[in-house]
Structure formats: C-alpha cells, structure tokens
Amino acid sequence: MSPNLSLTTQAWRFIVTGGLSAIVDFGLYVLFLRLGLQVNVAKTLSFIAGTTTAYLINRRWTFQAPPSRARFVAVCTLYAVTYVVQVGINYLFYTLWDDKPWRVPVAFVIAQGTATVINFVVQRAVIFRLK
Secondary structure (H helix, E strand, O other): OOOOOOOHHHHHHHHHHHHHHHHHHHHHHHHHOOOOOOOOHHHHHHHHHHHHHHHHHHHOOOOOOOOOOOHHHHHHHHHHHHHHHHHHHHHHHHHHHHOOOHHHHHHHHHHHHHHHHHHHHHHHHHHHOOO
C-alpha cells in the first residue's frame, strides 16, 4: 500500500501516536524510578516500550507502509541514535535540577520533544518516504 497522506495528516497522526507512546514511556519511567531502578536503566526500559509502540502504530497508521526488514533495521538504527540523544538529554536535565521536584517530567519532556522532532523528520524523509 502506497501512502497518499499529506504532510499535515502524517504530522497529526505522528503527534497522536507520539502522545500515546509518550504515555507508555513516561508511565513506565515513573514506575521504574519508584521501584528503585537507576535513572538511565529506568529510561532505557521505558524508551524501548515507548518506541516499540510508536514504530508499530506509525508504520501502519501514520505512514501506511508494509512490513519490511530493511525498514525495520533503518528504524532500529534511528531509534538507537535517538535513544542516545534522549537518554543523554534526560540525564543532563535530571541531574542539573537535582533538588527540584519537577525535574522528572520537565527533563522527560525536553528529551522526548527533541527525539520526536528527529524521529519525524528522518522517518518521513528517509525511512517511509513517499514514492
């Protein structure tokens, strides 16, 4: 199936999917922190759950792309890069605001926002590009 959706439609679907995936990611992140996991371990596990959710929904709904091993490898590579960016930014702000009660959600939002922009641009322009 070839995607015939406009940039605007894809962007809105990506945002909706991202919102759902962020809920999965943040919910697990907070749960893992409360369970006593180290911040980077908690973020790693929640990132995996959130990005898996995002990939599955975006491939089918946002970009309407058929399954492909090459595309899956490309997305895994992209997610590896955005993982480093996201965990790094999250950790930077998490430790910078060590004494602030709002550090967890604010650091998460900054890191998530940065990774989301990178993911959308690369997925739309490269991985799920219109032909």
